[in-house]
Amino acid sequence: MKNKLELPLLEDYLDGKLSLDQRLEIEKLLTTDSELEAEVQALMLAREAIEMHGWKTDIAKTQEAYLDTRKIRSIDSSPTQNSKPNWYLRIAASASIILVGLATFIFIKTSPESLDQHFLSYQVPVMRGSAEIESRIKKAYQSEDYQEVIEMAALDSELDLDSRFLLGMAYLELGKGKEAVDELQIIEKINESSSIKLYVEETDYYLFRAYLMNGDYNLAQNQIEKIRSNTRHKYYQNVNRWDAMKIKILELKN
Amino acid sequence: MKLNKHASDREISEMIRMKKDQNIAIAQLYEQHYGLLEKLVLQNNGTEDDAADVIQDSMLVLVQMIKSEKFRGEASIKSILYSIAKNKWISEIRKQKSTQNRHESYHLEEDEYSPDVSEAIANQENLKYVMALFEKLGDTCRRILQLFYYEELAMKEICEQLEFSSEQVLRNKKYKCLKSLTDSVKASPGISKTLQKILRNEK
Structure with missing residues (x-):
């Protein structure tokens, strides 16, 4: 097990690509060979970390794009001086919508349960x-x-x-x-x-x-x-x- | 898949699990939950930057939970994310308090987290360390391993993309890169015994 093929073989083991006999042989070795066990653990960790690093990069990019879009949205929706006359009207309209929504919500949600x-x-x-x-x-x-x-x-x-x-x-x-x-x-x-x-x-x-x-x-x-x-x-x-x-x-x- | 206005938890977790349209899935997580998570941090003495850091980490923990099938849909993504972010922010406040001796009050009380959430957070802390080791590899190594294990490209495609002379040369290089990383992992005193225990259970 300590030759150059060790890592690809262990990868095949982790990926379930080995025959039953090969798998059983490795599993038997794992119970007695702590060095091999450490190798498998390190390999699992390394592969998981590589994958998570990929996710981390994608998440960071998405977060950046999301925050940029949010900034643009907030600039677009910030009130201008011209919009002042409509302010009260908007509040009234919003209140009406909320009341109608609330009534509908209560009506739908009310059940014997x-x-x-x-x-x-x-x-x-x-x-x-x-x-x-x-x-x-x-x-x-x-x-x-x-x-x-x-x-x-x-x-x-x-x-x-x-x-x-x-x-x-x-x-x-x-x-x-x-x-x-x-x-x-x-x-x-x-x-x-x-x-x-x-x-x-x-x-x-x-x-x-x-x-x-x-x-x-x-x-x-x-x-x-x-x-x-x-x-x-x-x-x-x-x-x-x-x-x-x-x-x-x-x-x-x- | 087209970007839904509001993808369901099941759709999102499937996209992540199958690694299909994962960027759409993550974008949906941000659209649906960023506001709530940001509010949690802002209301507890955090800044927008603190919130961004906590949320980014929390998303990664959630992804990890979905990939390792620790998230099975019993609870909503919203509640799991909230629980992760809360836990992470409490840890961050504690760290800040101990280093800067800050005495500002915060209103968060520690919940009883599900064992799966606590385990995923602990696992991520350990993985962060290995991710840092990965970042120390050379640029070519990082690209090969990333394309193979994350992008899941075939060796032939990687060979063309990175302009290797043959697949065998690429295979040898990939072996050396992975070996270098696993050797660093084995030599690291930073890998906790807890994680080794977790890995044993997963095996």
Whole structure:
């Protein structure tokens, strides 16, 4: 390996031009011959540096041309004295274009997903020091095994309110808006006929999300109004007029 | 390829990777990203000249990432370039501070860079050293190696362009030039162990 052919042979090795036997022979030598290894590394570095030097030259030329063009552009577009009378007109025109552009942008960008991304998933409260034995459904929900929540709930003929709410949340997490609405509406009905009301405000908020998921924008709008009408509502800060406007846009786009 | 008004990241990276219309690709990178990168440096106590240096270096790092397939399009070219330029400018400020004891404030905070970006920047620092060794070669050597490895011309074309008497004479000359460069590389204490480690992994 230490003859004049060494470098071209190593180049063929790096370029994958050698036969399998030749390649294996070099690879075997590389594991034992540190001098050869250093030679290969130096060759790889040298070839990479030559190529990068070429790129560097091209980049430098492009940068020079770009900066020259930019200078010319800035001279061409610099204001002259004659252009002063048109100045205010230009600002007004620009502002109009920006407003129209902004409105178009908002209209195009508003989608159910753009609203949905602000939602927070329901988190089961942690009861510090509580000796409460957590239900299996709650544990499955906490470990984000939503399918397990649904399957366990299906086996329970007398689902309590906690579990039913988590079932609704599990459907929401899995993008099953219709099923989530069904469960949350059952909770609303139970609360209407019960003296102890649970998950009232949570139900308001997550129904909003479920309606939105189903494309029932009118019903989602009602939920926003319900939440916004009560400044003490737990989710008052989570929905705003901007959300209401976005839903109106979605209705229009529908 | 005609110069698009706005070539996509994929088009640009393909042009660079395949070395096809690479000047158009670089021009597009400048058109699309120079303003943003310049602003980054200017807003952090840099001058237009500082910005030009940082951007030129950053473009080279990006090219290197594309060529070595470290850029696979998961992030946008814009974010990768921004990350490289930010990293480079922070290093430059640090250098200036230590040499000139400057105490001006700057607003850049170091992000967590992706390992690929950090590795490409470190690799480029080492390559700069070898590029400097290449620049020390004679003019003919530089031209032969450049035409062969960068322009990817065939020996026959190089032979005609540089007016060599035969391809064999050119081959011998190319061998001597490359050998001279690799010998300088091997003899350089400046080549870090880090790069050798990187090269081992690439092998």
